[in-house]
Amino acid sequence: xxxxxxxxxxxxxxxxxxxxxxxxxxxxxxxxxxxxxxxxxxxxxxxxxxxxxxxxxxxxxxxxxxxxxxxxxxxxxxxxxxxxxxxxxxxxxxxxxxxxxxxxxxxxxxxxxxxxxxxxxxxxxxxxxxxxxxxxxxxxxxxxxxxxxxxxxxxxxxxxxxxxxxxxxxxxxxxxxxxxxxxxxxxxxxxxxxxxxxxxxxxxxxxxxxxxxxxxxxxxxxxxxxxxxxxxxxxxxxxxxxxxxxxxxxxxxxxxxxxxxxxxxxxxxxxxxxxxxxxxxxxxxxxxxxxxxxxxxxxxxxxxxxxxxxxxxxxxxxxxxxxxxxxxxxxxxxxxxxxxxxxxxxxxxxxxxxxxxxxxxxxxxxxxxxxxxxxxxxxxxxxxxxxxxxxxxxxxxxxxxxxxxxxxxxxxxxxxxxxxxxxxxxxxxxxxxxxxxxxxxxxxxxxxxxxxxxxxxxxxxxxxxxxxxxxxxxxxxxxxxxxxxxxxxxxxxxxxxxxxxxxxxxxxxxxx
Ligand SMILES: Cc1cc2nc3c(=O)[nH]c(=O)nc-3n(C[C@H](O)[C@H](O)[C@H](O)COP(=O)(O)OP(=O)(O)OC[C@H]3O[C@@H](n4cnc5c(N)ncnc54)[C@H](O)[C@@H]3O)c2cc1C
Numbered sequence: 001x002x003x004x005x006x007x008x009x010x011x012x013x014x015x016x017x018x019x020x021x022x023x024x025x026x027x028x029x030x031x032x033x034x035x036x037x038x039x040x041x042x043x044x045x046x047x048x049x050x051x052x053x054x055x056x057x058x059x060x061x062x063x064x065x066x067x068x069x070x071x072x073x074x075x076x077x078x079x080x081x082x083x084x085x086x087x088x089x090x091x092x093x094x095x096x097x098x099x100x101x102x103x104x105x106x107x108x109x110x111x112x113x114x115x116x117x118x119x120x121x122x123x124x125x126x127x128x129x130x131x132x133x134x135x136x137x138x139x140x141x142x143x144x145x146x147x148x149x150x151x152x153x154x155x156x157x158x159x160x161x162x163x164x165x166x167x168x169x170x171x172x173x174x175x176x177x178x179x180x181x182x183x184x185x186x187x188x189x190x191x192x193x194x195x196x197x198x199x200x201x202x203x204x205x206x207x208x209x210x211x212x213x214x215x216x217x218x219x220x221x222x223x224x225x226x227x228x229x230x231x232x233x234x235x236x237x238x239x240x241x242x243x244x245x246x247x248x249x250x251x252x253x254x255x256x257x258x259x260x261x262x263x264x265x266x267x268x269x270x271x272x273x274x275x276x277x278x279x280x281x282x283x284x285x286x287x288x289x290x291x292x293x294x295x296x297x298x299x300x301x302x303x304x305x306x307x308x309x310x311x312x313x314x315x316x317x318x319x320x321x322x323x324x325x326x327x328x329x330x331x332x333x334x335x336x337x338x339x340x341x342x343x344x345x346x347x348x349x350x351x352x353x354x355x356x357x358x359x360x361x362x363x364x365x366x367x368x369x370x371x372x373x374x375x376x377x378x379x380x381x382x383x384x385x386x387x388x389x390x391x392x393x394x395x396x397x398x399x400x401x402x403x404x405x406x407x408x409x410x411x412x413x414x415x416x417x418x419x420x421x422x423x424x425x426x427x428x429x430x431x432x433x434x435x436x437x438x439x440x441x442x443x444x445x446x447x448x449x450x451x452x453x454x455x456x457x458x459x460x461x462x463x464x465x466x467x468x469x470x471x472x473x474x475x476x477x478x479x480x481x482x483x484x485x486x487x488x489x490x491x492x493x494x495x496x497x498x499x500x501x502x503x504x505x506x507x508x509x510x511x512x
Pocket of ligand 1: 013483496
């Protein structure tokens, strides 16, 4: 492998693929993209990735586990293929609220306020339903919404139950003033097929002579010489290779990015020293500040007549604000058409059913913070991922209210007729805080939106890992560009925000 690259991009997921397309637009650059998973095209793409009806948990996953609460371990999926987690996700295409990004800027990250990032949300999308000041019309990411006649009976009933309770009817959840219930903006090529960044960004970039993609290649560590990052050591085809470049941009996602930094000697000194890793830069924020949306709900076994597996498992969403909160839309509620428990044997045992439905609740502005820890210098060893959910009392009370509303909706005139039996939750539990808390602790899971493990912040922020241009503190030639740099979690699913980061940082690199 030659080493005459200007840039190495490690990881070709949501942010990495966007970066690849935009940076390669400059013909003077020579890019090497290193992706640990396969680069599947055309007929090689399995149906689990091709179709967006359900999330994909088995094919092309890193097989991580995380601790949710009190050491309870849960699956923690992350996509392992070109397109990254955008290729395995639920196709929800939502943006955060303006105040989420204004908060990033207020924390000292110049250029990341809502007014700064909106042009990139517009640039990345091709909204097929709305054309106004908030939307883009010619970006790589198609956004479409389900029409009323495409909704399953459960989804129509959920929408009617929410409206009955006074929640506004929302046509466009990506309008920043919207709050209420309506069809989910969805990243789909058409009603069936999942959009991935491998399709929208990598495919056109791959045609360019200045882009080399090496798939099935795992970046083991960064090569640092005299305070500068000069390359990457990777495992490829059963051997180890070294590649060199002027600049290395790590876009391996919120789990793998901090792990790669730590294996390379960039991270909390004591932790690295304990594992026998030579410390190059002592950065305590690497792996700290792990934030994810906690998810629970009120679930049921539905009447078999309403379970239609040809439908997407989610179609509508209620975005609303919890009691006493000053943060608009700090809660999400989804009607689940069906959820296959094939990969969740404990839940199957608890529910006594292979497929369940229900109203899912996701807290959008959690206060609890977790941590990601390297357990060995050996890259083959799994990290310790501690989500530390519900460690802040405010998260517990928000989810209590959430499950109560979910239960109320499930028992509404509109939804109750579809329910064969509820799962675990009952009226007495709903009325009793103490019992409800036991339920929350044993049911809360990840919404698969980890962020913050290499957070962006000013130089005087002790836990900042990168500056507002993605440059890693204390070492030259090294950048991070993915979900791990988010200083706080947006009030939305994180795919569009991750792509926006790739789009925006490309302009920084191109000097625009
Ligand atoms: C199951 C699931 C469902 C989701 N559903 C939604 C949804 O519906 N809507 C939404 O908005 N968000 C969703 N998300 C979250 C969203 O997909 C992520 O926030 C987003 O994709 C993160 O982008 P990223 O670029 O940071 O990382 P990723 O997209 O995960 O990309 C990281 C890439 O780096 C590669 N990599 C990692 N380590 C190495 C290494 N050492 N060497 C080489 N390559 C490496 C990985 O294989 C991967 O391709 C979902 C996530 C999951 C897992």
